[in-house]
Amino acid sequence: MAAETEVQLMMSVGLIEKDTNGDSLWVWCYPSVSAELRELLLRKCCLTDEKGALHTFVFGQFRRLWYYITTAEAQDQATLKKVTHFSIVLTAKDFNPEKYAAFGHVLCRMYLKHGSPVKMLEGYITVLTKGICQSEENGSFLVKDYDARKAYLAGSIKDVVSQFGMETVILYTALMLKRRIIVHHPRLEALLEFTRSLPTLVWHRKDWSILHPYVHLNDCELDALKVCTGYIAGFTDPEIGNRSELYDVYVNLPESEIIVSQFAKDAMAMGKLHKDVGQLIIQAAADPDRSDSQVVKDLAVKTREILSTLTSLAECAGSKITLEHLRQRRFPPATETFLYHLAAAEQMLEI
Amino acid sequence: MRRYKAVEGGSSHPLQVGEEVQSVKQFSSELIVEAVVRCLRVIEPSLANGLSHILPPGMSARFRLGMSLAQACQDVGYKGEIGYQTFLYSNEPEIRALLMFLVEKLPRESSESSDQPAGKSVLLQRSIAFKIKSQLAVPWIPPSCRVPFLCKHQNSDLAHGFHAQHLSIPQTTVLSGKKIPKEVKEYCEKHLLPVTAQPSQHAFLCASLLERNLADISAVQEWESEWNSQGLASRLSIDEYKSRKRQRLQKRLHDQLRHAVQQNQENQHTARSSSDLADLLKSFGAGPCGHEILVKGTRFTHTEKFTFTQESEKMVQQMQAAADSLPSSKQSEKEVQARQEEEVTGLQQQIEDIAVKIEEVSLDIKKLTVSVMQVSDEIHQKELENEEKSGSVQVKSKTVELLPDAENNLGKLQVLVDNSAKRIVNLASQWEKHRAPLIKEHRQLKELCGNKELESSRKVSEIKGLHEKIRQSADEAKKKEELYKQLVTEYENLPKDVSRSAYTQRILEIVGNIKKQKEEITKILSDTKDLQKEINNLTGKLDRTFAVTDELDAKRDESVRKAYKYLAALHEVNALDSENIQTPLLNLEKILNDYKAIRQENSVLAAKIRDA
Numbered sequence: 001m002a003a004e005t006e007v008q009l010m011m012s013v014g015l016i017e018k019d020t021n022g023d024s025l026w027v028w029c030y031p032s033v034s035a036e037l038r039e040l041l042l043r044k045c046c047l048t049d050e051k052g053a054l055h056t057f058v059f060g061q062f063r064r065l066w067y068y069i070t071t072a073e074a075q076d077q078a079t080l081k082k083v084t085h086f087s088i089v090l091t092a093k094d095f096n097p098e099k100y101a102a103f104g105h106v107l108c109r110m111y112l113k114h115g116s117p118v119k120m121l122e123g124y125i126t127v128l129t130k131g132i133c134q135s136e137e138n139g140s141f142l143v144k145d146y147d148a149r150k151a152y153l154a155g156s157i158k159d160v161v162s163q164f165g166m167e168t169v170i171l172y173t174a175l176m177l178k179r180r181i182i183v184h185h186p187r188l189e190a191l192l193e194f195t196r197s198l199p200t201l202v203w204h205r206k207d208w209s210i211l212h213p214y215v216h217l218n219d220c221e222l223d224a225l226k227v228c229t230g231y232i233a234g235f236t237d238p239e240i241g242n243r244s245e246l247y248d249v250y251v252n253l254p255e256s257e258i259i260v261s262q263f264a265k266d267a268m269a270m271g272k273l274h275k276d277v278g279q280l281i282i283q284a285a286a287d288p289d290r291s292d293s294q295v296v297k298d299l300a301v302k303t304r305e306i307l308s309t310l311t312s313l314a315e316c317a318g319s320k321i322t323l324e325h326l327r328q329r330r331f332p333p334a335t336e337t338f339l340y341h342l343a344a345a346e347q348m349l350e351i
Numbered sequence: 352m353r354r355y356k357a358v359e360g361g362s363s364h365p366l367q368v369g370e371e372v373q374s375v376k377q378f379s380s381e382l383i384v385e386a387v388v389r390c391l392r393v394i395e396p397s398l399a400n401g402l403s404h405i406l407p408p409g410m411s412a413r414f415r416l417g418m419s420l421a422q423a424c425q426d427v428g429y430k431g432e433i434g435y436q437t438f439l440y441s442n443e444p445e446i447r448a449l450l451m452f453l454v455e456k457l458p459r460e461s462s463e464s465s466d467q468p469a470g471k472s473v474l475l476q477r478s479i480a481f482k483i484k485s486q487l488a489v490p491w492i493p494p495s496c497r498v499p500f501l502c503k504h505q506n507s508d509l510a511h512g513f514h515a516q517h518l519s520i521p522q523t524t525v526l527s528g529k530k531i532p533k534e535v536k537e538y539c540e541k542h543l544l545p546v547t548a549q550p551s552q553h554a555f556l557c558a559s560l561l562e563r564n565l566a567d568i569s570a571v572q573e574w575e576s577e578w579n580s581q582g583l584a585s586r587l588s589i590d591e592y593k594s595r596k597r598q599r600l601q602k603r604l605h606d607q608l609r610h611a612v613q614q615n616q617e618n619q620h621t622a623r624s625s626s627d628l629a630d631l632l633k634s635f636g637a638g639p640c641g642h643e644i645l646v647k648g649t650r651f652t653h654t655e656k657f658t659f660t661q662e663s664e665k666m667v668q669q670m671q672a673a674a675d676s677l678p679s680s681k682q683s684e685k686e687v688q689a690r691q692e693e694e695v696t697g698l699q700q701q702i703e704d705i706a707v708k709i710e711e712v713s714l715d716i717k718k719l720t721v722s723v724m725q726v727s728d729e730i731h732q733k734e735l736e737n738e739e740k741s742g743s744v745q746v747k748s749k750t751v752e753l754l755p756d757a758e759n760n761l762g763k764l765q766v767l768v769d770n771s772a773k774r775i776v777n778l779a780s781q782w783e784k785h786r787a788p789l790i791k792e793h794r795q796l797k798e799l800c801g802n803k804e805l806e807s808s809r810k811v812s813e814i815k816g817l818h819e820k821i822r823q824s825a826d827e828a829k830k831k832e833e834l835y836k837q838l839v840t841e842y843e844n845l846p847k848d849v850s851r852s853a854y855t856q857r858i859l860e861i862v863g864n865i866k867k868q869k870e871e872i873t874k875i876l877s878d879t880k881d882l883q884k885e886i887n888n889l890t891g892k893l894d895r896t897f898a899v900t901d902e903l904d905a906k907r908d909e910s911v912r913k914a915y916k917y918l919a920a921l922h923e924v925n926a927l928d929s930e931n932i933q934t935p936l937l938n939l940e941k942i943l944n945d946y947k948a949i950r951q952e953n954s955v956l957a958a959k960i961r962d963a
Contacts, residue, residue: 118779121776125772227731244617344722
């Protein structure tokens with residue numbers, strides 16, 4: 001049953017080639033990719049990058065569609081004349097970089113060996129229908145081996161805490177309140193690694209659709225971003241620091257710096273509650289015996305505590321919360337605003 | 352030297368003597384000829400009329416010029432030895448004598464006007480210069496003290512500031528090739544004022560026309576230079592290039608505006624966060640653009656602005672009322688004070704009320720924005736859920752349909768899936784047969800295209816080079832044209848009746864002369880060699896003698912000492928003489944070279960004659 005539901009997650013496979021003329025070209029796809037998406041993927045695949053940096057694996061999200069791009073060199077390959085590099089582009093509904101990196105790698109080997117997309121298509125179809133694909137090397141690719149939960153936990157929250165310490169709680173608050181976070185790092189790999197671990201801070205939602213790890217400053221992509229209530233967006237372009245209308249929290253990774261925008265300062269005021277959470281995170285992350293997943297679990301327990309406070313409040317006052325109810329409880333002002341906005345984010349507010 | 356300069360300075364083109372020329376000895380042939388010709392022009396214009404003051408490059412022409420110059424000098428009355436060699440192979444004493452003679456001959460009172468035929472333009476320029484000089488000499492006098500004569504020059508009414516206005520001139524269409532719309536044509540024909548009537552004051556007309564003309568010319572020049580530098584390199588047609596430039600400009604404007612608006616908004620936000628009321632009020636008042644941008648502000652800013660304006664209006668009304676009542680009332684001070692206090696407390700009460708209201712409203716706004724966020728998020732989520740569910744419902748309904756005969760249908764589906772997979776792979780391989788060649792062709796064409804691009808860029812640079820060359824050639828052609836015209840006029844001025852045979856005769860004569868001269872020269876050369884030998888002998892002897900004399904004891908006798916002194920002086924003079932001997936030798940070399948040149952020219956001429 002699990003295999004069947006997962007099968008439907010894969011949406012398309014495509015092929016981009018860079019030839020000796022220096023052109024990057026969509027040469028093949030199955031079943032189809034819209035023109036808008038084709039343009040976007042061409043931008044994402046490193047072949048069009050003028051700096052010529054080669055990223056073997058890139059992933060990202062556009063309008064709830066995940067794309068995974070595996071790139072390989074094809075220099076002096078008898079099967080591929082005039083082609084210097086090529087990228088296999090997989091699009092899917094689910095977030096699972098490891099799965100699609102492995103599958104993309106298998107497809108790459110196939111294409112390199114045969115020089116024709118037909119073999120690739122065969123592999124793609126067998127994964128669709130049977131959830132398995134024979135690799136060119138020994139062994140085979142099995143969809144079952146790649147659990148979504150594993151993918152969620154693949155990022156290291158401990159690294160985040162070790163870099164930002166107590167300031168991690170700002171990221172926690174922003175995520176809890178469904179605010180807009182923008183992360184900047186000039187190196188794409190660092191960006192992908194960092195951003196994917198952030199949604200674990202709000203494990204109770206298990207919502208990875210807020211993650212847009214690789215966004216260009218492009219109208220089409222920014223429009224898609226603006227539709228979302230809250231998001232984590234990664235940018236390699238340093239120009240993003242000037243676009244304050246796009247973020248509530250700005251993370252400058254190379255400088256280890258977190259900036260809260262003027263608009264969000266009120267809602268993001270910190271109090272004792274935040275201090276508690278922050279200390280909890282730091283303690284958990286500093287423990288060398290605790291794994292990343294255990295840290296995530298500890299934090300999730302604390303989050304659940306906070307949420308249960310809210311639910312109990314809601315039950316006292318009918319089914320939904322109002323600001324007046326919160327006021328009656330006489331929380332410290334920072335806690336009050338946090339709870340109020342959290343209630344809104346969790347849809348527990350009476351309207 | 353200064354003397355010569357002074358004399359030559361009087362003529363229209365002063366003689367240019369370089370800094371390095373310190374004495375007559377250093378005069379070159381060119382300089383000598385120029386000096387003599389200029390002097391002759393002043394002394395006897397009729398004689399010097401046909402003489403150029405520039406030494407021509409051809410040897411025979413030089414020779415001719417030298418001859419005629421010598422003749423002219425003799426005509427003026429110079430009695431000394433003179434010939435072409437005086438000018439071409441100069442020798443200091445001769446030149447000095449000649450120049451001294453010429454300077455003596457120069458007219459005492461320099462009467463320039465009679466010396467040179469004055470053209471119209473010269474006359475005009477002179478009269479202008481004279482007028483300006485005389486007007487400058489007159490001191491400025493305040494308007495009230497001016498006599499009628501001065502009013503004419505010092506009246507500021509006559510002078511206008513350079514004030515240009517825009518002139519409406521119909522665009523000529525010959526160049527652009529576009530048709531004028533009918534309406535525009537009609538407007539130009541019936542309604543447009545003539546250019547002379549367009550400026551608001553007639554005095555602006557001249558300036559406006561000048562300005563307009565200059566603007567047009569510079570626009571054309573600018574466009575040309577831009578097109579040649581950037582336009583050609585972009586490899587677009589003129590229209591395309593212009594439209595692209597327009598787009599670029601528009602985009603830049605757009606960016607700038609966006610940036611400015613954004614900054615303004617940020618400024619407002621920072622102002623809003625500060626709780627000081629006065630600051631807030633100031634921020635509303637500050638900057639004329641602030642209000643315009645506020646139209647785009649949030650509801651919060653709107654309500655705030657609204658309450659504040661209301662409040663201020665009320666204040667103004669109350670102030671007015673108080674002011675009205677003041678002069679009319681004659682109540683005691685106490686009453687006035689009491690009333691004022693009353694008013695103050697009333698106003699304070701009002702302010703407090705309003706502040707409370709503002710707080711309430713802002714709280715409401717806060718609540719509303721939060722709820723809006725929640726609702727929009729909810730809607731978003733629900734929509735997504737809906738989409739997912741409708742998809743799964745479809746699948747499930749199909750499954751339910753197939754449920755009754757599950758075993759069978761499962762098998763059927765499996766077969767269907769397998770078949771479809773096979774079919775798709777089959778189709779893909781077929782598609783590949785078409786796709787691969789097409790991609791290949793595309794790449795080939797692209798490569799070709801790239802090559803062509805390379806070629807074309809090469810050609811563009813070539814074209815640029817050609818453009819440059821064309822411009823240079825045009826310039827050159829212009830210069831040549833001028834030269835040609837000058838030569839034609841010169842040619843027309845020349846006497847026409849000189850026949851070819853006369854020339855050939857003369858050339859033959861010259862050749863004969865030169866032959867004789869050559870013989871003489873060889874003779875002189877051998878003589879000179881002999882002389883040189885003798886001189887060497889004598890110098891040797893002299894040196895030896897001097898050495899012997901030197902050894903003698905000179906102090907013993909007075910007469911001997913004197914004799915020794917004279918001998919030493921004689922020795923010095925000798926040394927000087929030997930230096931002087933060097934010059935004729937140099938001249939001799941020059942003469943030999945010139946002789947060779949003449950021979951060459953003659954052979955060329957002889958060949959020409961033979962051809963003819």
